[in-house]
Amino acid sequence: MSKEKFARFTVLGIALVLIGVGVYTGEFVSVYRKASMICFECIGIG
Amino acid sequence: MKKFVDKHGRRLTQVVTAVLYNCNITGFAKGEIYQGKLKNACVPGLNCYSCPGAVGACPMGSLQSALVTSRYRFPYYILGMLLLMGVLLGRFVCGFMCPVGLVQELLYKIPGKKLKKSKVTRVLSYGKYVVLVALVVMFPIFLRKPGFCKYVCPAGTFEGGVLLGITNTSVRAMLGRLFTWKMVVLVIIVVSAVSIYRSFCRFICPLGAFYSLFNRFSFVRMVVDESKCNHCGACRKFCRMDIKTVGDRECIQCRECKKVCSQNAIS
Structure with a gap:
């Protein structure tokens, strides 16, 4: 297996595990919570 | 048909992706953001989740938000998402799936003096790694604020601040000094994009910086067939990004260089 292929599948594996x-x-809920409310920092309110 | 796809396929993909990211049409009319379950997942490109049309989460915003609370919880999910998109697509996302990239390419079409790439722009291209480390990682961890979103992100200023501010009166009423600062940054980015090809992507974008780490070995990537390549350098000269070789960290995989390769060595 080439180095590139090894890196590719290793990172893919790590990503899927994470x-x-x-x-x-249930951490994905916090992504949803942040994304479903108006982000004051993003739009420049603070 | 093949000619059309070859000529317009990338632009079409960019437009379709931008529309898909922001297909909550009623949000624009009502001045409200989408709150459905699709926002559990991130879109691959830079697209503010406070845009009234946005139906997915922004990867950079989500990462910074997770890092703000990382003292209590390691951001497994968002890091996994970013790694997955990075290893699958690399900077193909920049070339084909980012609305900010699309807008800059359209701005570059405005006639006027154009600044070509040089050693200076190559050095400046390291700026995005500084932004990634300083504003996206360190700032949220140590100062508990999303530094990039708060002070720089043009997607947030335009899609969130401007588009949401137009229709949402309470948001409009709250816009103050910080918004003014962000508008100044946005104007600088827009003006520079008219004369410098994808200036934000090349020098500032932390998402591009992150994806560039995977560009050499991602599943979707540019490959040069060394047995065919005669090292004429036509691809590097033709490319408007700060690449040294096709498929390196600066390559956005736009495939434009294939048109000038007389050896058909690029795939």
């Missing part, structure tokens, strides 16, 4: 952990612990 997403899995995030879903399992």
Whole structure:
């Protein structure tokens, strides 16, 4: 297996594990919570 | 048909992606943002989640928001999302799937004096890594604020501040000094994009900086067939980004260089 291929599949594996952990612990809810409310910092209110 | 796809395929993909990211049409009319379940996931490109049309979360905004509270919880989910998009697509996202990139390319079409790439722009291209580390990572961790969103992000200023401010009176009433600062930054970015090709992407964008780390080995990437390449350098000269070789960290995988490769070595 080439170095590139190894890196590709390793990062893919890590990404899927991290997403899995995030879903399992309910962390994705905080992404939703932030995204579903008006972000005052983003629009320049503070 | 093939000719049309070759000529307009990338632009079409950029437009369709921008529309898909912002397809909550009623939000523009009502001055409200979408609150459906799609916002559990991030879109690949830079698109403010406070845009009235946005149906997905912004990857940079979500990362900074997660880092603000990272003392209590490691941001597994958003980091996983970013790694997934990075390793699948690399900077293909910049070339095909980012509304901010699309707008800058359209601005560059305005006639006028154009500043070509040089050693200076190559050095400036490291600026986006500074923004990524300083404003997206360190600022939220140590100062508990999303530095990039708050002080720089042009997507937030325009899509959130301007578009939401037009229709939402309470938001409009709250816009003050910080918004003025963000508008100044936005105007600088817009003006520079008229004479410098994708200036924000090349020098500032932290999302592009993050994806560039995967550009050499991502599933979707540009590859040069060394057995065919005669090292004429036509691809590098033709490219408007600060690349040294096709497919390196600065390559946005736009595929434009394929048109000038006499050896058909690029795929």
